[in-house]
Amino acid sequence: MAAPMNNVEEIRNRVILSEFGVRNVHTTDFPGNYTGYDDSWNQEKFEQNFRINVIQMDESALEFDMVGIDAAIANAFRRILLAEVPTMAVEKVFIYNNTSIIQDEILAHRLGLVPIKADPRLFEYRNAGDEEGTEIDTIQLQLKIKCTRNPRATKDSSDPSELYLNHMVYSRDMKWVPIGNQADVFADANIGPVHGDILLAQLRPGQELDIVMHCVKGIGKDHAKFSPVATASYRLLPEITLMEPVEGEKAERLKRCFSPGVIEVEDCGGKQVAKVVNCRLDTCSREILRHDDLKNLVKLGRVRDHFIFSVESTGILAPEVLVSEAIKVLVAKCQKFLGELDSAEME
């Protein structure tokens, strides 16, 4: 059992989940708030306490722990991931022909939301008012497809996929049309939709689509289609403290109040004793509060500076690249204002 924390330490380092509310929510470790603590900013102290652990990583998802940082900064990284890391997405749709059932504007919106595999770091933002686009700021895609009857379909068939050809339009039908030197520069990049199996429209014989699209660089703040993540979130590490030994039937009931694996019952000299095994698995449910005889035996809390980040990419960039880019965006913001301060001083 973890030793109970000193009261001031608890206020500073834990968020307490009590029955009727959440306590100690805000960061309070600022200079002057606590006697006996030096809370002024200290980079060395920060570097000593700070650590990152990668828990799980594949091409699309990343889970890692960021420990020893304040919510203000961790939240900045999360917000930047959602809204300020740039990607390429369809912005201009030139519809030369659309005889399908789906309206032009709906189709254009659907096309915009398709994730486009292209490294945004290799492109520039398009200037405001620029309608044409050049090889450094635009990717051109074409969707040209016509539905026809399948001459080889059996007479009495009623299955559309047998009767018609091209009656389902998928994102894989969006073909990249290189502009200028793009064919050489991005020869290996394989530019196009990340997923080929996104259904865009359904056609019937005689209907056709003839569309040219311009993809530009943008950020999620402007439109969600530019957001590089499916989700980016964090949660604080839960902490469960048993205030006194829990034995027998109570221990079994206590175990069932939490997610599987959080609490185990161990045999301790013939007695069945509950033990907190893995707080990380807890979902912070309030089930324990329904048991009047148990609820005062535990303290539920969260570690204020332990962030469990989960980042899911849309597949355009690897999730670890997105996190790196997000941190760089925050650095760039700081540098922008530092530069501004310096130039103001010169005047």
Place this chain on the structure above:
Amino acid sequence: MAGVEENKKAVLEMVQADGADEGCVTFVLNEEDHTLGNALRYVIMKNPNVEFCGYSITHPSESKINFRIQTRGGLPAVEPLRKGLNDLTVVCQYVLNTFETRVKEFKETQEDVMD
């Protein structure tokens, strides 16, 4: 075109009340929100020479924040702002380095498992 340059909104403006000293300043950060505002407020509040630091978003349809700094002992408010921006940069760089080394280590251990 010179006209375009002039019409372009300044990124950073300083607003001071009449008769106030340079230790009490509201900075207007254009095109910013909680992302930079709250992170910067945190590091600046960590500065013992700062008596007050806070920010507000003027209106949901305006993309700017009012960032207020009041210092102790007549220190110009620009100084803690500059220190805050510098500290935040250093923090980010340390986080970035740590993150990249840990990711590299993780990839290496995963490759070892594969072999």
